[in-house]
Amino acid sequence: MFQIVWIVIVGLVLGVLAKLILPGKQAIPIWMTILLGILGAWLGDGVAGWIGVRNTNGIDWIRHALQLAFSVALVALVAPLWVKGRSGPHGGSGRPPTNAGWR
Template sequence: MLGLIIGIIVVGLVAGALARLIVPGSQHISILATIVLGIVGSFVGGFLGYLIFHKDAQEGFLQPSGIIGSVIGAVIVLVLYLKFGSRNAVRR
């Protein structure tokens, strides 16, 4: 169980960091937010992969296609966050 949690954190960090490198511009988010970005992106990428290919990850936790899907999902989540989530203006 502990290995699974550590694996999720490491994959989240790698996917989040790669997403931040791929998306142009500066993103002012912390390391913890990068890990959360990668974890959420992993779920998004897995869901989209299931919708497109109708297959589930039954062959193990770490697979190259799963990591690629995690990065793609993290890029999608980061672009959506930059578009809608980081509003610094005061709304009245």
């Protein structure tokens, strides 16, 4: 159970740092920020293991840098798509307008 809490905390930290690093406002909800941070951590950890720097003596700076880099890249890719998808032909609600007041 504690591992899940830790994963969410790491995702939150990486996602927020990614949003701070990128210029402008990233209009994505907090759950998306956490999800992208978790995904960035997972991808960064995988690449760190692939290149042989997952576990080093002391702090794993390269692994953490890779995790942050993947988080930044994911937020940079997803944020514009999120805004574009939310401002579609139905005014951003995702639902067509109702004609309840028209008779």
